[in-house]
Amino acid sequence: MIRTRVGYSGGTKVNPTYHSLGDHSETIQIEYDPDQISYEELLDVFWSTHNPTTPSWSRQYASFVFYHDEAQREMAVKTKAQQEAKKGPLFTEIVPAGTFYPAEDYHQKYYLRNARDLMREFSAIYPNGDDFAASTAAARVNGYIGHNGTCEQLRKELDSLGLSAAGQEKLEQAVCAN
Numbered sequence: 001m002i003r004t005r006v007g008y009s010g011g012t013k014v015n016p017t018y019h020s021l022g023d024h025s026e027t028i029q030i031e032y033d034p035d036q037i038s039y040e041e042l043l044d045v046f047w048s049t050h051n052p053t054t055p056s057w058s059r060q061y062a063s064f065v066f067y068h069d070e071a072q073r074e075m076a077v078k079t080k081a082q083q084e085a086k087k088g089p090l091f092t093e094i095v096p097a098g099t100f101y102p103a104e105d106y107h108q109k110y111y112l113r114n115a116r117d118l119m120r121e122f123s124a125i126y127p128n129g130d131d132f133a134a135s136t137a138a139a140r141v142n143g144y145i146g147h148n149g150t151c152e153q154l155r156k157e158l159d160s161l162g163l164s165a166a167g168q169e170k171l172e173q174a175v176c177a178n
Contacts, residue, residue: 002031003139006110007102010064016101025062029100039072043079052083052090063090066097105129109138111145115174118145121167137161144175151176 006028013022030042046065056062065080067073076094084090106113109132113119118141126132141161144154154175158168 001037001139001143002033003134003136004031004142005029005100005102005133006107007100009066009098009100010062010095011059018104018107021060023059024101025064026060026103027064027066027100029102040075040079043076047079047083052092053087055091063092065092065094067094068097102130102133105133108133109142112138112142115145115170117170118163118167121163125162141171144171149175 006026008016008021008024009027009029011022011024013020013024016022016024032042043065050063052063065076067076073094073096080090080092080094102108108129109122112122122132122135122138122141126135126138132138137160140149140157141163143149151172154172158172161168161171163171
């Protein structure tokens with residue numbers, strides 16, 4: 001994963017916000033390296049980390065796969081059909097990606113924001129909220145704190161995350177203690 005940002009997409013309102021969402025849904029934008037992970041693998045994670053068999057009670061939380069080209073659309077349709085064969089009808093829509101509107105700063109990197117000591121370091125590195133939200137290092141640390149990744153993986157890239165020695169130690173303790 002190169003970076004992730006949370007935001008809003010799928011609707012027609014220009015410049016939606018959390019308190020004025022219009023017809024958008026809360027979404028995540030994922031920038032990835034296809035040499036490291038395939039689109040199909042990302043879809044596998046998507047299908048396995050939520051329950052697409054239950055309709056959403058609101059448009060804000062509806063389930064979507066947004067595609068950027070025909071190959072992505074075909075893969076999304078294929079994997080949805082595979083999931084439906086196992087689970088029955090799914091309430092996930094597969095639609096072209098439209099404009100993605102980043103969510104407000106306070107919504108970005110949820111797990112990292114709740115790790116106060118690490119967040120202090122990232123706030124010093126990225127005083128601008130947009131830079132913080134776009135940071136690969138912040139995305140990686142947020143993922144590790146959210147229990148995505150192993151202690152071994154973290155140790156391989158720990159020196160590249162821009163943290164102080166104390167920050168590295170805190171992150172390593174948080175990830176490797178489990």
